[in-house]
Amino acid sequence: MNYKISPLSYENIDGVFSVELTSFENPWSKQAFIDEINNPLARYFVLENENEVIGYAGLWHIIDEGHITNIAVKPAFRGQGLSKLLMNELVDYYKSNSLVFLTLEVRESNLVARRLYESYGFKIIGERKKYYQNNETAVLYSLEG
Template identity: 40%
Template structure:
């Protein structure tokens, strides 16, 4: 790495991204979402999914939904070759801006207790550990921290 910041475009996820997004899902998660699950969420008026592209290639994606003034982050995934370049931080910043503009009271997520890199990122972005969900993840089995960022 040269020390220069990587540059990505943050765009709304579209059907044209689905093949790459579902492939990344299978790389990143033990219990990946199906293509149909993404199609359903893209039709959900209370959901926002974004992709990060670098040189026209998928570098990562993130998705969230909201109910009234409550926001819930589904997941953030970054391609292995683009990790530690700010992709997740850029996606999270875009969702954070959306949550703020939407006047949400909070944005909440679950994260594996062993995912130190993600936990560090979330803390640095203003999320606080609020509790634990025992046995939340099935593949492989693991507890999750509940982390929340409050607005207003």
């Protein structure tokens, strides 16, 4: 495997959108990703294997805080630890930019993602009842210091 991580760009946006469509019940639109390219607060990292987009992750950098917006890996590539490559990029960005904390929300039922976040030291700080379209609770996490 020949993995490469690069910033989100117009050249890889179709691949990112493909990952999005196969990863989420209520996916973002392609236009939403175009908007993120043009958003000065957004930082997105795209994971490729042999020039095929197989995953991506993003965050918003707001003053001295970070908020993870999405992280996804194509279903055929899951279970290989690739989400850790993307999380490493997000956490490295958090540390290298001296952010005070990094937050995210995740579906209460997404135990695989929750274990991943907890393995990086994220702590539960709350929840949002009926946050998702199917009324599922969002669990809020934060990484500090």
